[in-house]
Amino acid sequence: MNILEIIRFATRGLGTNKLRTALTTMGIAIGVAxxxxxxxxxxxxxxxxxSSIDRLGTNTITIMANxxxxxxxxxxxxxxxxxxxxxxxxxxxxxxxxxDIKQVAPVASTSATCTNGTNTSTPGTFNGTWPAWFExxxxxIAKGSYFTNDDVVQGRRVAVIGNTxxxxxxxxxxxxxxxxxxxxxxxxxxxTTTVKGTxxxxxxxxxxxxxxxAVQRSLTGxxxxxxxxxxxxxxxxxxxxxxxxxxxxxxxxxVKNTNNRDYRTLNQASLLATSNSNSSVxxxxxxxxxxxxxxxxxxxxxxxxxxxxxxxxxxxxIRKAIGAPKGAILSQFLIEATILSLVGGGIGVIGGYIGxxxxxxxxxxxxxxxSVLLAFGVSVLIGLxxxxxxxxxxxxxxxxxxxxxx
Amino acid sequence: xxxAAVAAxxxxxxxxxxxxxxxxxxxxxxxxxxxxxxxSIFALAGVDLTIYPGEYVAIMGPSGSGKSTLMNILGALDNxxxxxxxxxxxxxxxxxxxxxxxxxxxxxxxxxxxFNLIARTTALANVELPLAYQGIKKxxxxxxxxxxxxxxxxxxxxDHEPTELSGGQQQRVAVARALATRPALLLADEPTGALDxxxxxxxxxxxDQINAAGRTVVVITHEDDVAARAKRVxxxxxxxxxxxxxxxxxxx
Numbered sequence: 001m002n003i004l005e006i007i008r009f010a011t012r013g014l015g016t017n018k019l020r021t022a023l024t025t026m027g028i029a030i031g032v033a034x035x036x037x038x039x040x041x042x043x044x045x046x047x048x049x050x051s052s053i054d055r056l057g058t059n060t061i062t063i064m065a066n067x068x069x070x071x072x073x074x075x076x077x078x079x080x081x082x083x084x085x086x087x088x089x090x091x092x093x094x095x096x097x098x099x100d101i102k103q104v105a106p107v108a109s110t111s112a113t114c115t116n117g118t119n120t121s122t123p124g125t126f127n128g129t130w131p132a133w134f135e136x137x138x139x140x141i142a143k144g145s146y147f148t149n150d151d152v153v154q155g156r157r158v159a160v161i162g163n164t165x166x167x168x169x170x171x172x173x174x175x176x177x178x179x180x181x182x183x184x185x186x187x188x189x190x191x192t193t194t195v196k197g198t199x200x201x202x203x204x205x206x207x208x209x210x211x212x213x214a215v216q217r218s219l220t221g222x223x224x225x226x227x228x229x230x231x232x233x234x235x236x237x238x239x240x241x242x243x244x245x246x247x248x249x250x251x252x253x254x255v256k257n258t259n260n261r262d263y264r265t266l267n268q269a270s271l272l273a274t275s276n277s278n279s280s281v282x283x284x285x286x287x288x289x290x291x292x293x294x295x296x297x298x299x300x301x302x303x304x305x306x307x308x309x310x311x312x313x314x315x316x317x318i319r320k321a322i323g324a325p326k327g328a329i330l331s332q333f334l335i336e337a338t339i340l341s342l343v344g345g346g347i348g349v350i351g352g353y354i355g356x357x358x359x360x361x362x363x364x365x366x367x368x369x370x371s372v373l374l375a376f377g378v379s380v381l382i383g384l385x386x387x388x389x390x391x392x393x394x395x396x397x398x399x400x401x402x403x404x405x406x
Numbered sequence: 407x408x409x410a411a412v413a414a415x416x417x418x419x420x421x422x423x424x425x426x427x428x429x430x431x432x433x434x435x436x437x438x439x440x441x442x443x444x445x446s447i448f449a450l451a452g453v454d455l456t457i458y459p460g461e462y463v464a465i466m467g468p469s470g471s472g473k474s475t476l477m478n479i480l481g482a483l484d485n486x487x488x489x490x491x492x493x494x495x496x497x498x499x500x501x502x503x504x505x506x507x508x509x510x511x512x513x514x515x516x517x518x519x520x521f522n523l524i525a526r527t528t529a530l531a532n533v534e535l536p537l538a539y540q541g542i543k544k545x546x547x548x549x550x551x552x553x554x555x556x557x558x559x560x561x562x563x564x565d566h567e568p569t570e571l572s573g574g575q576q577q578r579v580a581v582a583r584a585l586a587t588r589p590a591l592l593l594a595d596e597p598t599g600a601l602d603x604x605x606x607x608x609x610x611x612x613x614d615q616i617n618a619a620g621r622t623v624v625v626i627t628h629e630d631d632v633a634a635r636a637k638r639v640x641x642x643x644x645x646x647x648x649x650x651x652x653x654x655x656x657x658x
Contacts, residue, residue: 005538016526318522321483322536322583323511326504398503399510400484403522 006328010335013308024304025344028379031294032348035375037355038290040365042283047366049275059102059235060136061242061267063088063228063249081262082253083224086212089130091248092230098244100237101230105133108212109226110219112183114169121168123161124206126182128215129229134160136231139209144176144191147211155213159187162207163195182208185218238267287371294375297344298382305337305390316394317402330395337387338380345379428495430590430622431457431480436489438475438645449475450486451645459590462617463624464636464653472645474595477626481514481593482506494590511540515584519596521576523568529555529579530564536587554582558612574605581612585621592616594625598632610635 014021065084089106092098108128114121127133131146147158159180166175166189175189187210196204216222232241245265246258255261309316316329349372356365438450449472457463467473478484479491482498491498494513501509516522523532533551542550555564558578568576577597584592594613598606614635617623625636633639634653641649 002541012527314522315524318524319535319539320507321481321510321516321522322539323507323587324539325507328539396503398484400478403483403518 003331006331007335009332010339013312013332013336014339017308020304021340024300024340025347027297027300028294028341028344028382029297029347029351031290031297032345032375032379033351033355034293035287035290035378036349036352036367036372037360037365038286039283039371040352040356040367041360041363042279042286043368044363044366045282046276046279048363049279059232059238060138061230061232061238061245061265063230063245063263063265064226065224066262066264084228084263085225088249088252089225089228091252092228092245094248097248098241100233100241100244102233103132103136103231105130105136105229105231106212106225107133107227107229108215108220108224110183110215112185112208112219114165114180114182114187114208116169116178116180119169119171121165121206123165123208124203125162126208126210126215126219127226128210128212128220130212132231133209133229136229139196140194141191142194143174144189146191147209152211152213155217156211157185157187157214157218158190159208159210160191160193161189161209162193162203162205164203164205165208166192183219187214242267290375291378294378294382297379298341298386301337301340301383302386302390304340305333305387306393308336309333309390309394313394313397313402313405316397317399317405320397320399320402326395330391333391333394334384334387337383337391341379341383341387345376348379349376428459429456429492430459430461430494431455431624432490432492433476433480434490436476436479436491437487438472438479438484439487448645450479450489452489453642453645453647455640455647455650457622457624459622460617460620461622461624462613462635462637463622463640464633464638465624465626465640465642466628466630466633467642468628470644471642473626473628473642475645476642477593477595477624480591480624481516482510507539511536511587513590515587515589515592517577517580517584517592517594517597519599521568521573521580521600523576523579523583525569526567528565528567529560529571529582532568532579533583533586536583540587550586551582554586555579557585557616558582572605573601574608577601577605577609578612581609581616585616590622592621592623594623596627597625598627598629606632 063084066081084106086106089104092101092104106129110126110128111122112126114123130152131149134140134146141160142163144160146160147156151158159182161169161175161180169175169180170178175192178189179186180189181187187208193205193207193209230241230245232238242265249255249263250258250261253262319329352372352375353367356367433453433455436450436453436455437448440447440449451472453472453476455476465473465476475484479486480493482493482501486499489499493509496509496513498506498509510516524535527535530548530551533554534547537547537550552561552564555561558581560575560578560582563571563575563579568579571579577600592613598609601609610632613623613625617637623636625632627633636653638650638652640647
């Protein structure tokens with residue numbers, strides 16, 4: 001009795017009830033495909049978040065005022081809180097006190113509607129800042145040029161605008177050298193930024209950047225800054241830069257209790273870590289859902305194999321009466337279960353690959369190769385394990401009991 | 407062995423033949439009990455039976471007499487509560503299920519009342535099946551299966567599935583399947599129970615032919631005309647053998 005012969009018996013057994021075989025196979029295929037696709041979606045979303053964080057710029061630390069807190073803690077802080085000022089930015093630029101800081105850019109933000117004749121656009125981000133901001137925030141120029149330190153000193157009303165804003169205001173014509181009005185104040189467009197794309201819900205290209213002095217004088221006033229963007233010399237020294245920022249800022253703001261600062265810092269590393277842990281939770285959740293569907297598929301195989309064994313008890317009795325050894329019966333049913341899960345798993349892998357080519361809820365899935373192996377391996381193991389029980393039950397039947405079965 | 411067929415009436419067969427041949431079946435004190443304690447029922451209450459090579463034995467009795475239980479034990483399909491059973495000199499009662507499956511495959515050819523062919527499988531494949539389980543090579547298997555089907559007169563039906571065959575034809579496929587392994591013993595349990603009289607007649611002719619070729623045949627039946635074709639008739643009642651006679655009026 002060779003293995004090919006047993007495989008032939010097994011395939012004949014499966015062919016006997018084609019609809020049932022097809023349904024069982026489909027159950028496993030759906031399980032495997034969903035594991036692959038859902039894990040790919042989770043992976044795709046974390047890749048997407050990571051790439052948008054990369055675009056924001058690396059090595060940067062953002063300092064923000066700690067005024068807008070919540071609850072009792074925030075209320076207790078209010079008594080001693082000082083706004084961020086240009087003086088803070090100047091202090092941070094001290095190369096001896098802060099050797100690991102490359103450059104500093106104070107940012108004053110506002111929201112203003114910009115117009116060019118009848119065209120209007122409300123940029124998502126309207127920043128008044130120093131030229132250092134462009135490098136610190138990883139923003140480069142597509143056409144025209146940056147504004148200069150001289151523009152800041154002179155308070156010239158010039159602006160660099162993002163692609164979305166440029167399209168809103170100028171359509172396809174060249175905006176360089178044109179004048180726009182933002183919040184009623186005229187600005188001359190001197191450059192446009194390269195396309196950044198969308199970060200979550202925020203359009204990175206809906207942007208106007210102008211010299212800090214010009215924005216403060218005409219729009220925000222001189223009182224407070226939105227944030228100060230600090231660029232460390234390298235990713236390696238980011239922690240040192242962080243310490244230097246705290247030392248300088250604590251002195252500037254006369255902070256007595258370092259647990260109760262009136263400013264806070266955000267760096268890309270912590271942002272990355274947060275988003276990675278968020279997206280890995282997402283991936284795990286998706287994986288669990290998928291694993292459950294795979295398990296349901298496995299229970300389907302067990303169920304079908306049990307029904308098959310019961311239905312074919314008499315046939316098992318006949319086979320044993322004419323001399324089939326236990327091993328042959330066991331292998332026949334095990335192979336039936338394995339073929340079901342192999343074929344189902346194979347179809348699932350193909351379906352998973354095809355399904356991962358489509359965007360799902362705005363996310364381009366990225367297949368994790370190990371998830372393919374895992375899903376396929378698990379489906380085969382399920383076949384062997386869940387098929388094994390009915391198979392051994394079949395093989396252990398006494399022929400006389402099996403033959404009496406109607 | 408043919409001597410027995412014409413031996414005197416009411417002669418105890420055991421003593422008549424034991425001196426010349428080694429028995430193919432030797433059952434000593436076979437007891438089969440169902441249930442425990444007071445509620446237990448003895449299907450076999452201590453049966454001794456010896457059958458020699460080349461015999462054609464009919465085991466008769468009303469339902470509940472224990473004849474089917476005896477048949478299951480002779481066929482190594484069921485185990486005894488106590489007793490000894492030697493098949494072709496091999497002790498069967500102490501074997502495990504795996505060894506038994508080999509014995510069944512090599513020593514015994516079964517014929518059942520309900521044919522018990524594998525459904526949706528051609529006559530040829532059905533006959534080849536026990537040979538396949540014995541590990542016989544494909545060519546040899548095909549040759550022997552075709553030969554067995556020729557013996558039962560179904561050479562023109564080898565590609566038919568059981569549902570495409572009449573009852574008599576199905577039973578002949580079962581006979582071919584039983585013969586293909588060249589067993590020491592052909593065991594038939596009510597083989598004509600589901601057949602019309604013409605098919606019954608054909609099948610019994612086939613048994614005569616098989617026995618004439620030298621193979622031992624044991625038939626379980628409650629029909630007198632089937633028993634009339636056997637050379638020796640064993641009658642049972644309440645789990646015991648009540649008579650064991652040579653068949654003087656045997657129909658040729």
